[in-house]
Amino acid sequence: MRSVALRFEVAALPTPLQSSISPDFVRHFSLFAAKRLAFVPAAVLIVITLSFFIVNLVPSDAAREKAGGLASDADVAAVKHQLGLDQDIWHRYADFMSNLLTHGSLGRSYYSDRPVWQDVWLFLPSTIELIVLSLIIATVVGVGAGTIGAHFKNRFPDFVVRAFVTITQAIPDFFLGLLLIFLIFYKAGWLPAPTGQNGLLEFPEHPITHAVLFDSIVNGQWRLARSAFSHAVLPALTLGIFYSAYFAKTARSVIGTAFDSYQVEFARSLGLPDRQVLGYAFRQARTPIITYGSILFAALIGGAAIVETVFAWGGYGQFAIERILHLDIPEVQGFIMVAGLFTLIIFLVLDLLVIFLDPRVSIG
Amino acid sequence: MASRGLVGALRRIDPIAAAGVLLVISFIVIAYAVPYSPIDDANAHRESLVGPGKYWFGTDNLGRDVFRRVLAGARLDLPLALSGMAVSLILGVPLGLLASQKSRWAERFMRGLDMFQAFPLLVLAIVLVALAGNHLYMVVVAIALINTPRFIRLVRSEALSLRESRFVEAAVAIGATRARVMFRHLLPNTTGTILVQASLTAAQSIVVIAALAYLGIGIRPPQASWGAMIKDGSQGITTGQWWIAIFPGIAVFICVLLFNQIADRLEKVLSRGARG
Numbered sequence: 001m002r003s004v005a006l007r008f009e010v011a012a013l014p015t016p017l018q019s020s021i022s023p024d025f026v027r028h029f030s031l032f033a034a035k036r037l038a039f040v041p042a043a044v045l046i047v048i049t050l051s052f053f054i055v056n057l058v059p060s061d062a063a064r065e066k067a068g069g070l071a072s073d074a075d076v077a078a079v080k081h082q083l084g085l086d087q088d089i090w091h092r093y094a095d096f097m098s099n100l101l102t103h104g105s106l107g108r109s110y111y112s113d114r115p116v117w118q119d120v121w122l123f124l125p126s127t128i129e130l131i132v133l134s135l136i137i138a139t140v141v142g143v144g145a146g147t148i149g150a151h152f153k154n155r156f157p158d159f160v161v162r163a164f165v166t167i168t169q170a171i172p173d174f175f176l177g178l179l180l181i182f183l184i185f186y187k188a189g190w191l192p193a194p195t196g197q198n199g200l201l202e203f204p205e206h207p208i209t210h211a212v213l214f215d216s217i218v219n220g221q222w223r224l225a226r227s228a229f230s231h232a233v234l235p236a237l238t239l240g241i242f243y244s245a246y247f248a249k250t251a252r253s254v255i256g257t258a259f260d261s262y263q264v265e266f267a268r269s270l271g272l273p274d275r276q277v278l279g280y281a282f283r284q285a286r287t288p289i290i291t292y293g294s295i296l297f298a299a300l301i302g303g304a305a306i307v308e309t310v311f312a313w314g315g316y317g318q319f320a321i322e323r324i325l326h327l328d329i330p331e332v333q334g335f336i337m338v339a340g341l342f343t344l345i346i347f348l349v350l351d352l353l354v355i356f357l358d359p360r361v362s363i364g
Numbered sequence: 365m366a367s368r369g370l371v372g373a374l375r376r377i378d379p380i381a382a383a384g385v386l387l388v389i390s391f392i393v394i395a396y397a398v399p400y401s402p403i404d405d406a407n408a409h410r411e412s413l414v415g416p417g418k419y420w421f422g423t424d425n426l427g428r429d430v431f432r433r434v435l436a437g438a439r440l441d442l443p444l445a446l447s448g449m450a451v452s453l454i455l456g457v458p459l460g461l462l463a464s465q466k467s468r469w470a471e472r473f474m475r476g477l478d479m480f481q482a483f484p485l486l487v488l489a490i491v492l493v494a495l496a497g498n499h500l501y502m503v504v505v506a507i508a509l510i511n512t513p514r515f516i517r518l519v520r521s522e523a524l525s526l527r528e529s530r531f532v533e534a535a536v537a538i539g540a541t542r543a544r545v546m547f548r549h550l551l552p553n554t555t556g557t558i559l560v561q562a563s564l565t566a567a568q569s570i571v572v573i574a575a576l577a578y579l580g581i582g583i584r585p586p587q588a589s590w591g592a593m594i595k596d597g598s599q600g601i602t603t604g605q606w607w608i609a610i611f612p613g614i615a616v617f618i619c620v621l622l623f624n625q626i627a628d629r630l631e632k633v634l635s636r637g638a639r640g
Binding site for chain 2: 046050051055060169175181182299303306309310320335336343344
């Protein structure tokens with residue numbers, strides 16, 4: 001009889017995925033959110049200003065690059081004047097900011113003359129698609145491996161997980177990509193050649209976001225969707241495996257600590273099934289995993305660039321690297337700004353989410 | 365407390381960490397001992413087979429010996445990574461110690477650092493090196509840009525907790541100057557952590573250098589560097605000439621693994637010291 005009573009009490013505890021929401025908490029939360037949001041405009045301004053100065057303070061010769069290697073000094077000077085690069089930096093900053101504030105414009109590419117925003121919308125969705133796919137793989141593989149490691153601490157499976165982490169952390173992501181291309185495309189022939197988001201002879205119709213997998217699913221073009229999916233597997237796997245190491249490491253140590261905690265010991269002593277105990281342990285691991293995932297999401301806007309290049313993914317990172325190599329200053333500026341703003345937004349959401357999920361985090 | 369310092373770390377030297385350091389050093393020595401000249405080597409042999417024989421690692425698209433080029437790559441990549449690490453350390457450690465003071469400026473400085481880290485640092489490094497015109501020293505600047513903030517943060521947080529301890533309080537009570545507290549009391553007690561971070565930085569720098577070279581930034585073609593070699597070989601990957609890219613890739617892997625393991629072992633030694 002006694003054990004039944006205890007069981008009843010345990011069942012009354014919040015389930016692992018529930019958060020305690022009291023009116024008091026809501027008040028604290030909205031106060032914190034308001035404070036945090038009030039900081040945003042200043043932060044945005046700082047990010048925009050920093051992106052301008054980072055790109056413009058580096059001594060570069062964009063005019064000569066654009067004029068070409070054989071151009072005479074007079075030609076270069078003419079190009080310089082045309083691009084407005086002969087003005088001093090404060091003047092250019094004032095121009096840049098007034099353009100941004102009055103027209104919302106980030107300028108035009110030195111080469112294609114396309115508005116920078118247009119390129120952002122053209123290329124960014126593909127990168128986000130890749131990041132989402134990679135993060136799914138990274139979390140599932142990483143947290144799974146970490147949990148196995150924690151559960152079988154200092155036994156064989158744990159050893160395998162640790163070896164996996166050690167090895168993956170030492171392989172540069174772009175080299176891992178090449179290895180996978182060699183093994184899975186060339187040797188095994190399971191997946192198509194790394195030709196980007198679709199085959200060379202496929203032409204996506206009715207693009208919405210220009211992220212091929214997403215578009216083809218929305219449009220119901222299933223044949224293209226299948227091809228896009230098989231093209232996405234290798235790059236997503238590359239980034240996924242590479243970053244799963246960090247998830248595995250974090251998950252292993254956090255869940256390992258959670259397994260030793262009093263509340264898990266208590267749950268065990270009540271004879272709860274393993275699955276439920278794991279649920280309670282997970283609850284403690286949730287915050288660091290979400291935190292790391294969000295940081296990674298933001299970092300990969302630029303961080304996926306080299307893997308994008310390896311797979312000719314045609315996302316924003318690859319585009320930015322091409323533009324950087326041509327010293328296309330407005331585009332580079334735009335890229336750094338978008339990446340910075342993206343990070344800002346993600347961190348804002350993360351801060352609020354963590355407070356919401358883990359009320360122990362002090363609100364101040 | 366002494367066990368946390370450099371002397372302590374050296375006294376309890378870890379055989380595996382020591383072996384790792386020796387391996388890295390011998391790698392560099394061998395790289396310099398084997399003569400290599402990119403121009404003499406080019407077009408010498410057209411065969412690009414791999415396996416036992418004259419060219420164990422095969423030859424690349426231009427008929428150059430991949431084995432020699434991998435060794436020659438160590439001449440460039442490793443010293444570059446180590447100097448990038450040294451610059452980050454020299455800048456980051458004093459700044460971190462300064463920022464551990466309780467002042468409004470330190471607080472502002474750290475907030476500024478937060479904003480700065482909102483940008484993708486690898487991309488910033490690429491921008492910096494590409495815009496400034498592909499000089500080797502810019503690669504070092506780029507590595508410092510990525511890693512100095514990490515040193516600052518780490519040293520600051522370590523120093524902040526040390527400032528709470530009795531011996532610092534005692535030093536302040538005797539009337540030690542701020543500089544003396546920082547460099548005689550705080551710095552020696554953070555050496556262990558700094559060493560661990562330095563090793564991790566070296567590992568990460570190798571990856572950054574390889575990534576830059578892979579994109580064709582920073583290092584110019586005839587010079588052998590692992591990243592550029594991986595780029596050269598990336599075409600061959602889809603047609604079966606795997607050795608051109610795989611061997612330099614393995615070189616990167618081994619070096620990064622070594623530095624990571626050294627850091628790992630040092631950390632273990634330190635935590636043992638802190639407990640015992």
